[in-house]
Amino acid sequence: MDNELIIKALEYVDNKQFQQLKALFSEMQAADIQELFEELTESQVIVVFRLLPKELAAEVFVEMDSDHQEILINNFSDKELKSVLDELFADDTADIIEEMPANVVKRILANSKAEMRKTVNELLKYPKDSAGSIMTTEYVALRRNMTVSQAFELIRKVAIDKETIYTCYVRDTDRKLIGLVTAKTLMISPLDAVIEDIMESNIISASTMDDKEDVAKMFEKYDFLALPVVDNENRIVGIVTVDDAIDVIHEELEEDFAKMNAIMPNEKEYLRTGVFELFVKRIPWLMFLMVSATFTGMIIDSFESALSGCAILVAFIPMLMGTGGNSGSQSSVTVIRGLSLGEVEFKDLIKVVWKEIRVAFLCGLALALINFVKIMIVDKAMMGDEITVTVALVICITLFVTVLAAKLIGCVLPMLADKIGFDPAVMASPFITTLIDAVSLIVYFEIAQMVLGIG
Amino acid sequence: MDNELIIKALEYVDNKQFQQLKALFSEMQAADIQELFEELTESQVIVVFRLLPKELAAEVFVEMDSDHQEILINNFSDKELKSVLDELFADDTADIIEEMPANVVKRILANSKAEMRKTVNELLKYPKDSAGSIMTTEYVALRRNMTVSQAFELIRKVAIDKETIYTCYVRDTDRKLIGLVTAKTLMISPLDAVIEDIMESNIISASTMDDKEDVAKMFEKYDFLALPVVDNENRIVGIVTVDDAIDVIHEELEEDFAKMNAIMPNEKEYLRTGVFELFVKRIPWLMFLMVSATFTGMIIDSFESALSGCAILVAFIPMLMGTGGNSGSQSSVTVIRGLSLGEVEFKDLIKVVWKEIRVAFLCGLALALINFVKIMIVDKAMMGDEITVTVALVICITLFVTVLAAKLIGCVLPMLADKIGFDPAVMASPFITTLIDAVSLIVYFEIAQMVLGIG
Numbered sequence: 013m014d015n016e017l018i019i020k021a022l023e024y025v026d027n028k029q030f031q032q033l034k035a036l037f038s039e040m041q042a043a044d045i046q047e048l049f050e051e052l053t054e055s056q057v058i059v060v061f062r063l064l065p066k067e068l069a070a071e072v073f074v075e076m077d078s079d080h081q082e083i084l085i086n087n088f089s090d091k092e093l094k095s096v097l098d099e100l101f102a103d104d105t106a107d108i109i110e111e112m113p114a115n116v117v118k119r120i121l122a123n124s125k126a127e128m129r130k131t132v133n134e135l136l137k138y139p140k141d142s143a144g145s146i147m148t149t150e151y152v153a154l155r156r157n158m159t160v161s162q163a164f165e166l167i168r169k170v171a172i173d174k175e176t177i178y179t180c181y182v183r184d185t186d187r188k189l190i191g192l193v194t195a196k197t198l199m200i201s202p203l204d205a206v207i208e209d210i211m212e213s214n215i216i217s218a219s220t221m222d223d224k225e226d227v228a229k230m231f232e233k234y235d236f237l238a239l240p241v242v243d244n245e246n247r248i249v250g251i252v253t254v255d256d257a258i259d260v261i262h263e264e265l266e267e268d269f270a271k272m273n274a275i276m277p278n279e280k281e282y283l284r285t286g287v288f289e290l291f292v293k294r295i296p297w298l299m300f301l302m303v304s305a306t307f308t309g310m311i312i313d314s315f316e317s318a319l320s321g322c323a324i325l326v327a328f329i330p331m332l333m334g335t336g337g338n339s340g341s342q343s344s345v346t347v348i349r350g351l352s353l354g355e356v357e358f359k360d361l362i363k364v365v366w367k368e369i370r371v372a373f374l375c376g377l378a379l380a381l382i383n384f385v386k387i388m389i390v391d392k393a394m395m396g397d398e399i400t401v402t403v404a405l406v407i408c409i410t411l412f413v414t415v416l417a418a419k420l421i422g423c424v425l426p427m428l429a430d431k432i433g434f435d436p437a438v439m440a441s442p443f444i445t446t447l448i449d450a451v452s453l454i455v456y457f458e459i460a461q462m463v464l465g466i467g
Numbered sequence: 468m469d470n471e472l473i474i475k476a477l478e479y480v481d482n483k484q485f486q487q488l489k490a491l492f493s494e495m496q497a498a499d500i501q502e503l504f505e506e507l508t509e510s511q512v513i514v515v516f517r518l519l520p521k522e523l524a525a526e527v528f529v530e531m532d533s534d535h536q537e538i539l540i541n542n543f544s545d546k547e548l549k550s551v552l553d554e555l556f557a558d559d560t561a562d563i564i565e566e567m568p569a570n571v572v573k574r575i576l577a578n579s580k581a582e583m584r585k586t587v588n589e590l591l592k593y594p595k596d597s598a599g600s601i602m603t604t605e606y607v608a609l610r611r612n613m614t615v616s617q618a619f620e621l622i623r624k625v626a627i628d629k630e631t632i633y634t635c636y637v638r639d640t641d642r643k644l645i646g647l648v649t650a651k652t653l654m655i656s657p658l659d660a661v662i663e664d665i666m667e668s669n670i671i672s673a674s675t676m677d678d679k680e681d682v683a684k685m686f687e688k689y690d691f692l693a694l695p696v697v698d699n700e701n702r703i704v705g706i707v708t709v710d711d712a713i714d715v716i717h718e719e720l721e722e723d724f725a726k727m728n729a730i731m732p733n734e735k736e737y738l739r740t741g742v743f744e745l746f747v748k749r750i751p752w753l754m755f756l757m758v759s760a761t762f763t764g765m766i767i768d769s770f771e772s773a774l775s776g777c778a779i780l781v782a783f784i785p786m787l788m789g790t791g792g793n794s795g796s797q798s799s800v801t802v803i804r805g806l807s808l809g810e811v812e813f814k815d816l817i818k819v820v821w822k823e824i825r826v827a828f829l830c831g832l833a834l835a836l837i838n839f840v841k842i843m844i845v846d847k848a849m850m851g852d853e854i855t856v857t858v859a860l861v862i863c864i865t866l867f868v869t870v871l872a873a874k875l876i877g878c879v880l881p882m883l884a885d886k887i888g889f890d891p892a893v894m895a896s897p898f899i900t901t902l903i904d905a906v907s908l909i910v911y912f913e914i915a916q917m918v919l920g921i922g
Contacts (some may be wrong), residue, residue, distance in 0.1 A: 039669050043688045164654065171655050178633050178650065178692075195633065195650050199619065200626050214494045232717065233498045235710035237633075237692065254709055255690035261713065262687065265720045266804060269727075273800040274793050282805040283815060287822060291829040294797050301793055302834055302866075305786035306845060312782040313850045319781065326774065326781050327767040330788060330904055331760035337792075338729050338756055342749050345728040349721060350737040360738060367742060374746040379757055390761060395768045411757075449785055 021048050025056055034063050042071035049080060058087045070099030077284065078111035085116055094123045101175055102128060103148035103256070106135040135250075143227045144220035146260060147241045147250035152180040154207050156190060161203040163193070176253050179238040182211050189217060189240055189248040217242045220249060225264050229354065231257040268352065271437040272345065274301065304446045308453055315457040322464055324398040328407050329453070336414040336452040337445040339375060343368050343422030344444050348436045351426060358431045361424070368423040369416070376415035380408040406456075406463050413459070414452040421447055476503050480511055489518050497526035504535060513542045525554030532739065533566035540571055549578045556630055557583060558603035558711070561590040598682045599675035601715060602696045602705035607635040609662050611645060616658040618648070631708050634693040637666050644672060644695055644703040672697045675704060680719050684809065686712040723807065726892040727800065729756065756901055763904045770912040776921030779853040783862050784908070791869040791907040792900040794830060798823050798877030799899050803891045806881060813886045816879070823878040824871070831870035835863040861911075861918050868914070869907040876902055 024033040138144025182191035191211030217240045218227045241250045267277040274297035350356030387404040426436035479488040593599025637646035646666030672695045673682045696705045722732040729752035805811030842859040881891035
């Protein structure tokens with residue numbers, strides 16, 4: 013449905029039918045217009061952006077990626093820049109500034125109103141991942157002794173400049189947060205009721221320096237539309253709205269996806285990320301893991317005489333290492349997600365280990381049994397008489413021990429990492445896999461030497 | 468902060484100080500009380516739940532997991548059950564029913580009001596992953612010819628039973644959706660303005676059968692608080708609210724985490740999932756991947772004579788397979804996330820492949836060079852004279868080719884899977900890794916035979 017509008021708009025752009033395009037814009041959402049801009053050339057972006065009505069222009073501007081924003085700013089006259097900036101919320105302006113080169117930042121600040129400049133500068137002071145960095149200062153502030161009808165009057169006056177009017181915050185004279193009133197409460201209360209009597213005074217708030225991920229989790233838990241952010245003295249300094257919380261949830265999960273797969277997180281869209289940039293995000297872990305595989309190489313080398321005594325053992329190395337790796341990452345991913353969701357904590361270590369041991373026992377047993385049958389039927393037929401019952405036993409016992417070790421390592425390491433303050437996601441699959449590889453090889457060869465009497 | 472309340476509440480429960488507990492509940496959020504219940508024994512749950520005031524009781528009930536809900540329902544008198552059910556929204560009731568055994572479902576339906584029973588039955592008809600299944604039917608419906616003050620009057624009357632009053636929907640006489648008005652618009656409009664004149668008629672809606680994941684994405688894109696759901700004839704049948712959309716976003720991402728790591732998705736919390744249940748979620752993929760590793764075994768077996776000519780080659784198998792696997796999963800995870808976020812589509816295949824080839828070239832080259840140096844210095848010192856320049860060359864050329872192949876497979880397979888309607892997440896790391904393992908081994912041995920003239 014939206015796509016049709018974008019396709020139509022593209023046609024208008026190509027045919028330079030700007031009047032029709034302008035009319036079409038009134039039917040489109042800001043996010044769709046932003047999608048349209050992604051399809052345009054640089055010079056088209058500049059022309060088409062000027063067709064947008066003032067308020068919509070600002071909305072679309074906020075949705076754009078920083079490359080497009082920079083192009084536009086560089087082509088804006090000071091007057092144009094001012095008119096867009098005037099429509100922006102302080103938190104959006106701060107976000108934009110963070111992505112811009114110094115000369116552009118200067119121009120943005122020079123063309124902002126003094127008050128905005130002050131707010132933006134304050135927002136920029138908060139650390140990158142803090143609640144302060146994602147909050148907005150544009151909230152509705154009520155006084156305790158106002159009546160509902162006075163509150164309505166105030167809201168009506170300021171609504172246009174506030175990010176949300178659905179949760180209003182009640183401040184004491186010293187800006188301390190003492191309550192909140194939802195628009196719903198206002199609407200169902202008598203007009204002469206006093207705010208103090210209808211406000212909720214039992215408020216959940218975040219502190220400016222709280223981790224933004226924790227703040228986002230509070231939205232999930234409590235189903236908030238907005239959350240107040242207070243300083244050390246419980247003075248309200250801003251609010252976080254649910255749309256920003258959703259963005260944080262998303263960003264953090266994508267970061268975890270990247271980290272768990274040995275990629276350094278990247279906030280840009282894949283198709284917009286340069287080849288060299290992708291290379292830089294990917295090579296460190298590849299390099300680290302490649303070099304750490306030196307150990308597995310040395311393990312194999314040190315068992316060379318055992319291997320030459322029973323060459324068929326080599327054929328099962330990939331299966332053993334692969335199954336170990338998969339078993340371990342099943343456990344590590346489960347535990348890492350549990351930690352990140354707050355479902356699992358360090359104090360649950362024993363519970364987790366006990367659970368994983370039992371799961372590993374079942375998995376290991378099932379895999380070993382099936383594998384024994386498979387080796388004696390399929391592999392024996394394919395690879396010949398080198399495969400004896402003893403060889404099959406060595407492989408299956410190793411498999412069982414490997415699965416047990418893998419699941420143990422997979423659950424314990426992330427919890428330890430979390431405990432000592434490391435990011436458990438980084439400990440995931442690839443790193444743990446290297447460790448499991450080493451363990452499974454040692455187990456394999458030791459058992460082989462014991463059972464087969466070789467080496 | 469919340470934790471303190473929970474700890475205090477636990478104390479009260481243990482000391483049976485129920486009056487104090489009751490007072491404390493008035494300061495606590497439903498989500499925190501639910502957390503408290505998780506720490507209680509079955510009989511404590513039943514006693515403590517009865518202390519909750521009616522409305523809060525329903526809120527807490529909705530937050531609980533289905534095990535606790537079932538315990539409570541089984542211990543409720545019909546009157547108690549009725550009083551909780553009366554406070555629930557239809558979509559929550561439907562969600563609860565979906566998790567309950569048949570006899571409990573019967574009791575729930577028997578104790579629901581006739582109207583609720585009808586709505587719930589309708590909601591239950593929608594497929595599990597559809598927009599219909601997550602929507603609620605409790606929205607505010609306005610008529611086009613109402614005035615703002617009439618709208619306010621209506622909202623005041625029905626607010627308590629509606630899931631949101633911040634977006635009101637304007638229906639024509641035939642229930643067709645013709646517009647929406649936000650509470651903000653109502654609050655800033657003159658009281659005698661007519662709804663038709665202030666409503667937004669250019670509405671984005673979902674259809675009952677749309678995938679709930681697509682619906683959730685629309686919230687992220689457009690920053691909605693609610694989205695109307697319409698039937699084939701554009702009649703509004705319900706709305707989806709942002710809190711439910713957040714839950715869907717979360718659920719789907721957790722599902723992807725599981726699938727990408729060879730686990731069948733599980734909606735339950737880890738610590739609440741039984742050992743056998745975890746086993747069942749994990750064993751299918753482990754089994755499949757173990758059996759599919761037969762191929763790598765056969766490949767190694769078929770090159771046995773080559774290997775016996777140069778035994779040191781075995782020591783580098785884990786490094787080559789590991790680096791291949793990691794390189795491939797970096798690409799596959801990136802592409803799979805891109806597909807799932809809608810940033811990458813099948814029509815971008817050539818662009819993606821070309822980008823991955825260049826990244827792979829850089830990664831492969833860097834890894835091969837470093838590896839050559841490492842082999843000639845570290846490995847030669849550790850493993851002795853078997854390591855010659857030629858052997859190092861064989862390993863590094865294989866490494867380069869493997870990285871190239873791995874990244875190609877990693878990006879192409881998920882896109883093909885998506886194209887033919889398979890879930891790309893299932894194609895991720897473990898499955899692709901098996902393929903890459905096989906490819907890297909073949910490349911290794913072929914290059915070894917060519918360069919070293921063995922086999």
